[in-house]
Amino acid sequence: MSDPRKRARRARMLRWLLNLYPPYLGAGVRVLSISPDLRHIQVRMKLTLWNRNYVGTQFGGSLYSMVDPFYMLLLIEQLGSEYIVWDKAASIDFIAPGKGTVYAEFEVDDALLDDIRQQTAGGKKCLPRLQVDIRDEAGELVARVDKTLYVRLKPQTRQA
Numbered sequence: 152m153s154d155p156r157k158r159a160r161r162a163r164m165l166r167w168l169l170n171l172y173p174p175y176l177g178a179g180v181r182v183l184s185i186s187p188d189l190r191h192i193q194v195r196m197k198l199t200l201w202n203r204n205y206v207g208t209q210f211g212g213s214l215y216s217m218v219d220p221f222y223m224l225l226l227i228e229q230l231g232s233e234y235i236v237w238d239k240a241a242s243i244d245f246i247a248p249g250k251g252t253v254y255a256e257f258e259v260d261d262a263l264l265d266d267i268r269q270q271t272a273g274g275k276k277c278l279p280r281l282q283v284d285i286r287d288e289a290g291e292l293v294a295r296v297d298k299t300l301y302v303r304l305k306p307q308t309r310q311a
Contacts, residue, residue, distance in 0.1 A: 158228075159187035165224070178202045180217045189228040192221050192257045198249065209249030209293070214285055215241070218296050221257040222281045226300060229264055233308040234271070239278060240299040249293045255285045267302050274309035277302045 162185040169175060169182045179202050183193040194217055196202065202213035226236045263279065270277040278299050285294040
């Protein structure tokens with residue numbers, strides 16, 4: 152999809168749909184912005200009764216869920232329908248308790264996309280490792296998530 156107006160509409164629609172997604176509504180996750188070119192996403196999660204753990208801080212599962220799909224979504228949008236993009240693995244390192252609202256930002260750049268296209272051109276899989284930090288309102292690190300994705304050209308588009 153190369154038309155910038157179509158991409159911008161798609162970004163607005165995706166943000167709207169994600170903000171109505173029941174698990175995100177319940178967890179207090181809010182997509183603040185998706186760039187019109189579908190390369191950058193900002194997400195926020197307020198501390199609520201529904202995502203607070205026994206000791207009164209952000210529940211670890213909610214911290215992970217707030218960052219779970221976004222790299223996959225960005226890569227799907229950037230690479231297009233010729234590619235299979237899946238989450239393969241993830242780990243989360245809890246650094247400090249999330250005592251209030253937390254934020255995360257995701258971005259894919261040309262270098263990443265070029266590397267993926269180069270690695271998958273011959274039909275092989277690519278397993279990019281991406282990282283996202285979850286920070287509190289003061290900018291302090293709360294958790295770091297490492298994600299491994301699986302990317303490969305769909306069988307009908309692979310070179311023989």
